[in-house]
Amino acid sequence: xxxxxxxxxxRILNALIRDGRITWxxxxxxxxxxxxxxxxxxxxxxxxxxxxxxxxxLDVTRLIGEMPVFVSVTMERQVASxxxxxxxxxxxxxxxxxGHLMSGTQDYLLHAYVRDMEHYRSLLDxxxxxxxxxxxxxxxxxxxxxxxxxxxxxxxxxx
Numbered sequence: 001x002x003x004x005x006x007x008x009x010x011r012i013l014n015a016l017i018r019d020g021r022i023t024w025x026x027x028x029x030x031x032x033x034x035x036x037x038x039x040x041x042x043x044x045x046x047x048x049x050x051x052x053x054x055x056x057x058l059d060v061t062r063l064i065g066e067m068p069v070f071v072s073v074t075m076e077r078q079v080a081s082x083x084x085x086x087x088x089x090x091x092x093x094x095x096x097x098x099g100h101l102m103s104g105t106q107d108y109l110l111h112a113y114v115r116d117m118e119h120y121r122s123l124l125d126x127x128x129x130x131x132x133x134x135x136x137x138x139x140x141x142x143x144x145x146x147x148x149x150x151x152x153x154x155x156x157x158x159x
Contacts, residue, residue: 003048008033010153012041013050017150020054057149064095065115068141071127073108074134082132083107089130095123106137 005013011031015022022030028038045051075082083101086108090099095112102109114120120138127136 003050009041009045013153060097060113064113065119067114069112069114069120070139071110071112072106072137073110075107075132076134078107085132086130093126
């Protein structure tokens with residue numbers, strides 16, 4: 001169930017998206033409230049699960065590699081043990097940033113980063129060792145034109 005947000009909540013969230021380390025006083029000034037009601041609203045959104053946490057944004061291209069790749073995985077059989085085994089194995093691959101169980105023709109879509117084709121071949125070799133995989137197909141990203149850490153919020157956004 002979606003949480004109802006008013007215009008001030010939306011301004012708070014947009015400010016926190018831009019700078020998660022903003023001071024209470026700067027946040028309050030930006031949204032037009034005093035510090036106490038600003039803190040109260042942030043805590044309410046934390047308790048409601050709208051704000052799940054705070055953290056550092058790391059540059060994956062500097063840590064792993066500059067080549068993003070999407071890897072589609074089709075399983076031999078969609079049985080719980082095979083799916084769980086793949087999910088456990090993929091969770092241990094540092095190159096994989098996200099993994100999604102999908103509907104449609106592929107069973108899984110993995111988003112990974114590699115340094116170069118040799119690094120990709122190494123990742124592919126590790127993936128092919130996972131039991132139950134029938135088919136792997138990869139697509140390399142040519143250009144990223146949009147990447148967000150959070151949705152755009154508008155004051156009129158109400159659910």
